[in-house]
Amino acid sequence: MTIGRSERRRCYVGKGRVLTLFDPWGNPLCTCPTKYSLQPYTGCSHGCLYCYVTAYVRFRGCRPKKDFLLRLAKDLEHADAEIPVSMSNSSDPYVPEEQKLMLTRRALELLLKRGFKVLIVTKGSIVERDAEVLARGNAAVTMTITTLDSSLSRRIEPNAPAPTDRLKALEKLHEAGIPIGVRIDPVIPYINDDPDELKELVDAASNVGARFVVTSSYKARPDNLARLKSAFPELADKLDKLYKINGRWFYGYWYLPEELRRKLLRPVIEAAKKKGMEYATCREGLRGPEWFKAGSCDGTHLIPRRITPKRTNRSLYQHCTK
Numbered sequence: 001m002t003i004g005r006s007e008r009r010r011c012y013v014g015k016g017r018v019l020t021l022f023d024p025w026g027n028p029l030c031t032c033p034t035k036y037s038l039q040p041y042t043g044c045s046h047g048c049l050y051c052y053v054t055a056y057v058r059f060r061g062c063r064p065k066k067d068f069l070l071r072l073a074k075d076l077e078h079a080d081a082e083i084p085v086s087m088s089n090s091s092d093p094y095v096p097e098e099q100k101l102m103l104t105r106r107a108l109e110l111l112l113k114r115g116f117k118v119l120i121v122t123k124g125s126i127v128e129r130d131a132e133v134l135a136r137g138n139a140a141v142t143m144t145i146t147t148l149d150s151s152l153s154r155r156i157e158p159n160a161p162a163p164t165d166r167l168k169a170l171e172k173l174h175e176a177g178i179p180i181g182v183r184i185d186p187v188i189p190y191i192n193d194d195p196d197e198l199k200e201l202v203d204a205a206s207n208v209g210a211r212f213v214v215t216s217s218y219k220a221r222p223d224n225l226a227r228l229k230s231a232f233p234e235l236a237d238k239l240d241k242l243y244k245i246n247g248r249w250f251y252g253y254w255y256l257p258e259e260l261r262r263k264l265l266r267p268v269i270e271a272a273k274k275k276g277m278e279y280a281t282c283r284e285g286l287r288g289p290e291w292f293k294a295g296s297c298d299g300t301h302l303i304p305r306r307i308t309p310k311r312t313n314r315s316l317y318q319h320c321t322k
Ligand code: SF4
Pocket: 043, 044, 045, 046, 047, 048, 050, 051, 052, 053, 090, 091, 092, 123
């Protein structure tokens, strides 16, 4: 019996899978194309104050997923190689633990040699270690950088690599021929919203070869807002007013008023236009060429087709038990 694509897609929301369809939790502002989501780790050790994931993962730091590679190999037997795989949406594939555990590296080897399309979304500069593997396959990388100010970055993303290290990693990936983009996400009022600094950040990304930028305003959840207020007590009242009084609760987040979100993101978009980069916003509901001019909002369009997908088979299991 032949299984149709829509049926195969439905199969990949099941329990025990590590390769699952990306689920924006019904948020109608999400414009992501259909994609798989793959997380080698549960949780994340970068410790960003604004992290959204901590509402769902109740422990600090990260843990490798149990039998991750075996489960991935099994999932790939039935997965649709035309659907891009995003690594990762609710953790980081290049947490410091990856240096030793190499789960992301092994997953890439599994995916790329079989012609799957992979989008890496990370803050981890150790992604440059895998440049050779990424360059051989259908892969692109977007690096999240929220500020060029390393002391501010240490305050809001305490365990993530310094912004300069992330830029250097991007440059190396670009030199290796891997398409790269930058995520300037989130832009947080009063914290990393200086228009000139945001423009400098876009310029810096463009200078190392990024051809795409996606940006988003900070959407508050009770736990991450509490962390930000604790780290920046002088801003606590202002943030509360902006989000809880002037903003609105929408699909699990407090959103800023639209006019303010436009103001926060405009410097990024204008700088990208000046540099001739593609640009998009994430979950903002800002439409039209003023805010969106790219093949996709998430960077999946950057993925080149270098390897044609082959049929998967059970020999994949051997890869996991090496
Ligand atoms: S890198 Fe992403 S997943 Fe990790 S702590 Fe920061 S925001 Fe959360």
